[in-house]
Amino acid sequence: MVTRKEVAELAKVSEATVSRVFNGLGPMKPATKERVLEAAKVLGYHPNAIAQSFARRRSGNLGVVLPYMPKVHLFSAYYFAEILSGIGEQVREQGYDMLLSLLAPDDDLDYGRLYRSQKVDACVILGARDTEAQRSSLLQLQEQGLPFCLVNQRFEGLSFLEVDADHVEGSYQAVRHLLDEGYRKIAFLNGSPQYSNSMDRLHGYQKATLEAGLPIDLSLQFEGNYSRTSGYEAAAQIWENRDQVEAIFAANDRMAIGLLQGLRERGWIAGRDFAVIGCDDSDAAKLSDPPLSSIKVPFFEMGKQAARAVLATVGGAGEAQLQVKLPTEVKIRQSSKSGVWRVGS
């Protein structure tokens, strides 16, 4: 391993000068700089990142915490892939690296480990839920001064860095779309209320239905757990009440597709016998049959902004905006159009 010392000797300067060249510090005679860089090149010198971290007392790593359930896929892989890419892009721009931490859900919620071991300067936390345990864990993190940013989850009453999408508006628009297509009996298949965006979607749904003068009908509200299977199972319940249901808004694409499949088995075809709109606009929405209308959520951008925000606080730079909410967009496909099939057949 080549060190600063050897470069200094070859370039006939002090170690400090070598350091200054590599950090672009202080005034510097061009000739000296040249000599140092040449020597470094000859020797193949590259600063040791760990020693740098040690001396700077900063790891240069951004922790990314994701829930991890072996063999279980509650969240779509798409969701994480997009967010990870967004974080990755931002991180790279700022010269940081990403340290991935898979957190088993019942794992003692020990966000602290990363912090104490000083392996990360800040964290982006994905897939958090609003439970007592998580609230206290996060509050503790905040007290200890580890900067973090939550993605796609808000905690009412607490003041965290949060980057979210406007799920209320997205859901409102989605239900509006169903209303515009002429549907009136609109069911809602939600996910667990532990996620703030489940609640947001409920609000958007209620806002649109109320606005349309429809009564709140709890028998039209169902709860799954964001898995395809739970959507498939909800199909059974919905089938029971099929004369009360013309259209369904599902809180994510996976449940929506489970729903499609469950109802298809009973002879009900989406886009012909009923309408469905999902949420996330994941790959699966384009893969499903019929293609699934969905609410596009800017996951990539959310990851990017979360990384930017939390790294800004590390740099001691002016506080970033505390809560960010990015716009969503309704993507209409066949599953929610009325009369599409009827015309054809």
Added chain:
Amino acid sequence: MVTRKEVAELAKVSEATVSRVFNGLGPMKPATKERVLEAAKVLGYHPNAIAQSFARRRSGNLGVVLPYMPKVHLFSAYYFAEILSGIGEQVREQGYDMLLSLLAPDDDLDYGRLYRSQKVDACVILGARDTEAQRSSLLQLQEQGLPFCLVNQRFEGLSFLEVDADHVEGSYQAVRHLLDEGYRKIAFLNGSPQYSNSMDRLHGYQKATLEAGLPIDLSLQFEGNYSRTSGYEAAAQIWENRDQVEAIFAANDRMAIGLLQGLRERGWIAGRDFAVIGCDDSDAAKLSDPPLSSIKVPFFEMGKQAARAVLATVGGAGEAQLQVKLPTEVKIRQSSKSGVWRVGS
């Protein structure tokens, strides 16, 4: 920040003793150990991971390199999610962390950066392709002594750590299945030959067809790029030759589903008018309509074994097996059954 020194003072021992307690080294009087742990607890001491890395000259990080194409999804998110989880599980068992590195394809293939900066002790490399540039990059890595393991890609003629699935056998079994269902005109939609498993699948396909006494018919072989779109486009070509095609083996699920969609638009329904089998057994296979037969690939286990193998070489432990090939399994669903729909309708 609490350091070893303060713990030592409180426990009335030397710093070295504290260090030994936390590393479980040397003989140690139980009472002393107790005192130290108590003091550490009182002060809230936790060893500084960066200082440890610095002193040990090991980062404790396993690099995970993945190709990164913004907004493009050539690889299924599923594929990476599974492998990442597998790596994550193994890494956690060994007390390592995962450092994610997104590598843009045209990015100067600079695997070396991670190595030189000493931020990782070893790497798992995903999504590598067999090109001249990559070969030389990897050879260079090998010379420089950075241990790495490739997943799902082999380099003929070179001797790297590689964890792969048995795509030859998997493809053979898949085509056998189609043959067993009575199909004779079997087309093959492959991906880029830059991936070793594309070649493997071709071999499996050829082996099965030859064995069945069928001639090699190049007009039955198509090439996509593993994207859904390329499958969709291939549908047009296959439709041209529709009287020559009864069944199609696609090299991944995404292309298979694109194919389903393209042919459905022309009135050809999988499982009724023709058979399709994909590869990966991703989420999408279960989501598609009809459900897609596919070759299950143990991505999770591959990630896990790759991490284990490459970390073994770091520990200086006995060399792990150089090339690992895990078994695949054919999953039959509706898309490849003959007569399923015919019976019903």
Added chain:
DNA sequence: TGAGAGAATGTACGCGTGTACATTTTACAT
């Protein structure tokens, strides 16, 4: 020509840990 003021570079130390080696304590056989 000398003084003063930057510019350019050097000196020296700390960061928190691992660990080789030195020293002290303990246990036990004689």
Added chain:
DNA sequence: ATGTAAAATGTACACGCGTACATTCTCTCA
């Protein structure tokens, strides 16, 4: 009681870098 080996603990330094401060060089203006 004494010697000896092993156990237990302490001392001291290296790891590679950032950086505060000290020093030397260079230029300008009087």
